[in-house]
Every structure is written in structure tokens, then in C-alpha cells.
Amino acid sequence: MTAHDPVIACGNCPIRHNAICAECEADELSMLERAKSYKTVPVGTPLARAGEPLSHFSSLVKGCAAMSRTLEDGRRQTVGLLLPSDFIGRPGRATSPFDVTALSEVTLCRFERTAFERIVRDTPHVASRLLTMTLDELDAARDWAVVLGRMTAREKLAAFLLNLAQRQRSIRGMARPSGKILVALPMSREQMGDHLGLTIETISRQITALRKDGLIEVPSRQDIRILDYDALAFEAGDDGDGAPIA
Amino acid sequence: MTAHDPVIACGNCPIRHNAICAECEADELSMLERAKSYKTVPVGTPLARAGEPLSHFSSLVKGCAAMSRTLEDGRRQTVGLLLPSDFIGRPGRATSPFDVTALSEVTLCRFERTAFERIVRDTPHVASRLLTMTLDELDAARDWAVVLGRMTAREKLAAFLLNLAQRQRSIRGMARPSGKILVALPMSREQMGDHLGLTIETISRQITALRKDGLIEVPSRQDIRILDYDALAFEAGDDGDGAPIA
DNA sequence: CGTGAGATTGAACCACTTCAACCACGGTGG
DNA sequence: CCACCGTGGTTGAAGTGGTTCAATCTCACG
Structure with a gap:
């Protein structure tokens, strides 16, 4: 079997x-x-x-x-x-x-x-x-508890994307990313919602919002390109020297 | 020094x-x-x-x-x-x-x-x-991430009280509590809020609500008496056999 | 093409926050 | 001994971010 x-x-x-x-x-x-x-x-x-x-x-x-x-x-x-x-x-x-x-x-x-x-x-x-x-x-x-307990939907999504970007890069053995990075989303919007403590609709709206604000591109359903890593880190409440995002 | x-x-x-x-x-x-x-x-x-x-x-x-x-x-x-x-x-x-x-x-x-x-x-x-x-x-x-990400204010507070009751009992080497239990709150309302991802006002309101519903008593600022452990566990979304509360 | 699951968008609603006033109590000094 | 604060907690009213409900869209796969 x-x-x-x-x-x-x-x-x-x-x-x-x-x-x-x-x-x-x-x-x-x-x-x-x-x-x-x-x-x-x-x-x-x-x-x-x-x-x-x-x-x-x-x-x-x-x-x-x-x-x-x-x-x-x-x-x-x-x-x-x-x-x-x-x-x-x-x-x-x-x-x-x-x-x-x-x-x-x-x-x-x-x-x-x-x-x-x-x-x-x-x-x-x-x-x-x-x-x-x-x-x-x-x-x-x-x-992650800090993200779940204290961050807004926008911050949660930003933190999630950064976290994913970092981990995917570190698997491929690369340094701290900056500039444009393609992040492969290994999950549906629903699973993203379950991860971030949000509904599927909120996930969708926040992706749209980040896209309209020029922070990300959405080439396909399962890919997101981060256009400005540092700007996104700022959205996640990371001022650069402070606490890690997760 | x-x-x-x-x-x-x-x-x-x-x-x-x-x-x-x-x-x-x-x-x-x-x-x-x-x-x-x-x-x-x-x-x-x-x-x-x-x-x-x-x-x-x-x-x-x-x-x-x-x-x-x-x-x-x-x-x-x-x-x-x-x-x-x-x-x-x-x-x-x-x-x-x-x-x-x-x-x-x-x-x-x-x-x-x-x-x-x-x-x-x-x-x-x-x-x-x-x-x-x-x-x-x-x-x-x-x-705790489940509590922070997916529970309502009332459920969070109930889960917190149960968690505290269990841990305080286990320190004194007692079995799973039931019935009336006096829980010593080692923190202010503000710190409870920080722990549960809520504001001080919401903590206060939910304590009042649980009290008015006959689930707890509030003998002093730093003590809460759980009047019915199982009923409170139900409030926390714990059906008795399911997932632990934290 | 036609279908259906997943995703997006819109509008109404609601739980929690925010802002603000009030209360309780413990400590201090007149 | 008690008026006076000051701090922490409670309660009320208004505001808002995220949810809910519902319609529409997209696109991969028959």
C-alpha cells in the first residue's frame, strides 16, 4: 500500500x-x-x-x-x-x-x-x-503570535510575504533579499487566511491594495513579486533595525 | 550591586x-x-x-x-x-x-x-x-496562536482563565480542576490585554459579561473565581474532548 | 466552448477599538 | 482623621477594520 x-x-x-x-x-x-x-x-x-x-x-x-x-x-x-x-x-x-x-x-x-x-x-x-x-x-x-495578536490585515500580509521570501531565499542559500523578488505562494487564498487569522476576502482585498500601492505585482494566482523589499518591510511595521518579522 | x-x-x-x-x-x-x-x-x-x-x-x-x-x-x-x-x-x-x-x-x-x-x-x-x-x-x-488568531474576545478571556487555573493548580500538584476555583491574576488589565491581543476596555467589559452570566466571580482586582469550570471551558470553544485550550 | 472551483469586488453589518467620562481605592499630607 | 490626589478599572458612545453575505469574474480543464 x-x-x-x-x-x-x-x-x-x-x-x-x-x-x-x-x-x-x-x-x-x-x-x-x-x-x-x-x-x-x-x-x-x-x-x-x-x-x-x-x-x-x-x-x-x-x-x-x-x-x-x-x-x-x-x-x-x-x-x-x-x-x-x-x-x-x-x-x-x-x-x-x-x-x-x-x-x-x-x-x-x-x-x-x-x-x-x-x-x-x-x-x-x-x-x-x-x-x-x-x-x-x-x-x-x-x-508569529505578535503578528496574529497585534497587526492589521495589511501588516499581516506584508509580514507573511516577507517571511516567505526570506525562507525561500534561505533554502536556495541566498542573502537577505532586497529589490524585486518573486515569491511562490504554496497555498490558496483560503489557506493564507487560515495562516493569518483573516478571511479569504480580506486576503484578496489586501493583495489588491498592496498591488495598487505599487508594492507588489501579481503575475499569477500562485506568484507574487515583491517590488520593493524595504518598503514592504516598512508596511509590516519593521523599521529596519527593530524586531524580526517572523 | x-x-x-x-x-x-x-x-x-x-x-x-x-x-x-x-x-x-x-x-x-x-x-x-x-x-x-x-x-x-x-x-x-x-x-x-x-x-x-x-x-x-x-x-x-x-x-x-x-x-x-x-x-x-x-x-x-x-x-x-x-x-x-x-x-x-x-x-x-x-x-x-x-x-x-x-x-x-x-x-x-x-x-x-x-x-x-x-x-x-x-x-x-x-x-x-x-x-x-x-x-x-x-x-x-x-x-496560543490559535487563541490569538481565531477566537473572540470572550473566548480569549475564558481560555486565558482556564489556562491560568490549570497551570496554577499543576504547580500545586493538583488534578484537572472542576467546580469553583480561585485564580490569582498576576497582572493588570493592561497586561492581560497585551497577552490576549485586546484593549484594556475590552478585557474589562468581557470580565463584566462573564460575571453577569454567572460564570465567574470577581472578589478583588487580582482574583477571579471560576464558578463552573466546564461551563467556562465551553465558552472557550472547548467541547471537552477536543483540542486543548493552551 | 461549457463548467466549476477559486478569486475578486461590492455593500451591509458587527465586534472590537477609540475617545472620553466616571468610579474605587490606597496612599499622603495637612 | 479625613480631604486630596493619582492610578488603575469600569462604563458609555461613536467610529472603524474586518467579516459576512452575495454577485461577478477568471481561468484551468473537460
């Missing part, structure tokens, strides 16, 4: 230096290599469901996923956007507290749960990397 | 089984004992400032503190409420990304930064506990 992808060598892995394996030496890498398996799933696939057991932990190798919670009445909030090198799962706990859904076709580097927990226990380089990544995610989650 | 408190034995420490030392054996504890120092500061003291270096990491032993960010125009968002056993500081990074302020008189169990980073490296029981605590905080931060 589960079709597994061929396992590629860690040495050739695109997320080798960013994922949980980033600090590993050659011998540790070959140990991970024996434990891992790959899996590619189509867009829309649930990778985890809130409260339900998770048989595997994974690193996201390719594609994009969202972590979210849905309230009983249908309101949904995305609490994290997962891009390549991000980790899915919570060592020490068998269930995920959130839903995780593939926003595009996604390739995962997977480890059986208990095997991975043993690896974390026995491999300080993995444990230490996991701690660093978790601390980074915690900072990002708290930064 | 810094008056240090007498160092109390880890064995008698009120947070012995919840803080970063929770997993430590006797010999590890005595190693921590040699490195630690105590400090008590009055209400309002800044324990860390966003972007500025932090000389010590600490566990909060007694009292209450808030982690927050203030935007240039004065808008503020609290991103975490720190209660006894919570950890302040970020191993691997010299600066705090947020302000931390004492909401009451606070007693800290402190470790010099680089010494603590060495301890984390050399003591798997501390590193592992730190990872667990960080993962728990990450879940809590994401739960």
Missing part, C-alpha cells in the same frame, strides 16, 4: 546541512541512512492528524506543508508553515497535537518513531540539532 | 521535579548546585531585553514573569507567561529575542551563560529535559 521511494544518499541530500542531520559526522550519517526511508505524497495528503498516533517522524525534503488546528465550528488556524528541512513529529510523544497537511507534492525522509527516539537518545549530534531547531521554531512561533 | 540570595539545596527546591533539573541524578544535582546562584528581584524588574545580551540563564523559582515584544508605535504583545519552573534564556544564543519582565517579586535560580551551555553539552539529562520543556513550550505557543 505504501509505495516507497528509492533511498538517496545523505551526501547528495538537498537538506543535508539544515535538517536534523546537519551536525552529524560521516559515521552518524550512515547510521541514519540505514534507518531512513523516503516517501512522496500528492498535494492534500494529511501527514498527521491532531490527536492521532504518528508512526513515523520525518524531515520535509521537498515541497511544503502546513500545521493547523480546526475548531469544532470550522474555524481553522495554521500554526506553522513547513518548508524543506523542517521536522515533523514530536519525540517523546506518540501523537501530534496538530494536523499536518501537504500543500504541494511532498517528499519526506522518514524514521520509524521508536527507532528515531532511540537515535535521539544515543546520538548527541542529533539531539543537539533537534534542540536548536526546536528553539528556532519556538522563536518563530512567538514572533 | 547585585545582592545574591542564600543558595538553598536542590533537594528542598520547590521546582526540583519540574525545572531543567527534573531528570538529574544526585551527582548531577550537586554539579548544578555548585554552578547556581539565586537572585530575588522586585515587581517590574526587566529580566531580559529584546536584542540585548543575557549574562545568565535562569529557572523561575517563585513569582511570575511575562515575555513580550513591543512594536515601535507602542503596541505590545505578550508571547509567554512564565511561572515557577519555567526557563529564561536560549542556550546557543547570547541575546533574548523578547523582553522578559517580572510581574511580581521573582526569585531566580541562575547560571552563568557559558557555564550553562557547557552543562547542557556535557549533561544529557539536562539537555534532554531542556528539549522536552522546549517542545512543550512550542506546543503551548502554537496553541
